[in-house]
Amino acid sequence: MQVPAPFDYVRATSVGNTLELLERHGPESRVVAGGHSLLPMMKLRLARPEWLIDINDVAELRHITEEPDRLRVGSLTRHAALLASDVVGRLFPIVHDAEKVIADPVVRNRGTIGGSLGQADPAEDLTTVCDVLRASVVIAGPGGERVVDMAEFHRGPYETACEQHELITEVRFPIRPRMGSAYEKVERRVGDWAVGAAGAAVQMADDGTIADAAIGLTALGLEGLATEVAAVLVGQRPSEDLITEAGRLAAAASSPVEDQRGPVDYKRHLADELTRRVLRRALDRVGATVPAA
């Protein structure tokens, strides 16, 4: 029977109250939202907080707000709410691609965007999604709020810019014209971590060339964006040759490790194949047709 070690529990009522509670209870306190990463870690004693600060009642953290130039998503927004949002699907179909394959529908009723990004598991999908969409993360602390881009936010496996006494409050996605995006994951079964996944976002110029491109990989040994891939795409017209080259470069940029989910050469193959697929779909979604080779 897996049961967490004893702790004290308190419910936060607002962002300000959460920060006060974090300050008061110090380094041995943890914030819990969906709990689907933290509670399993507590059962295994990988985490042993003395205080659990439950933010599920903090309504100001639960919103999906479309503004002219950005989409603001509260950190307590559940995966299920992101998947159910028409606004999210219209602006950023990559988020729906990813959400459909994050855990399973029941877990998605509880898990949150802030929790996924904050946990920063190396096989977690939304980090790649946020990378390619050039999202930024709002972090509240005792001294006020700061906004960090993903490169600054995501420091590596299980490590982010959000300090112990701080709280992730919002994720901001810039809305850019003529943009297409897509995500695809290979998993062994529903709810498993990715064997590998890739995400792409492209922005087209008026003349039919690619104005901006971002490619990211999940669980394939690449932190942040595959800049070499973006460099060959920008300024070019979509073509089969270009997509093939992008896949080749993405595989070269990956450095997967062998584990129970597969050997290195298979994962490298996934980096290549999935990059080509998401790039083609992202282009297709923005109406940029790829002429047959």
Next chain:
Amino acid sequence: MQVTMTVNGTEVTRDVEPRLLLVHFLRDTLRLTGTHWGCDTSNCGTCVVLVDGEPVKSCTALAAMTDGHDVRTVEGMARNGTLDPVQQGFMEEHGLQCGFCTPGMMLTARALLDRNPDPDEGEIREAISGQICRCTGYATIVRSVQWAAAHPAAATTEQEVTT
């Protein structure tokens, strides 16, 4: 700490340790053993209950986090002695073999039909994809949910089941 929640329509208040998981609160504290306890890692889904109408894996929720909320377990599916159409569907279409996954499967099906009264097979399979039937009886589970969708007003009394 003290928690108060509505379980199957009845308000209950108990003193619990903050670390008590919802599944053990239901099974051990309230003796509602219809909710099954399986993998303990939010993979198998046999512990699914409805919290405010949504399926939740109760091995990965604290009783404390459920304070003030509405919980429905398999014991609360039948109303006034009348089986829920989902329960009747599982009888009609042989939706269970060993029965271990059944409470969670039925509650997820109930939540699906509340949201989408006429799901297609793909939608049913997607809804139960976070739950495992190790008898591998998925085909009959899907048919059971389809039966319930087709008979939303089905009314078998518990009396009729036992006789």
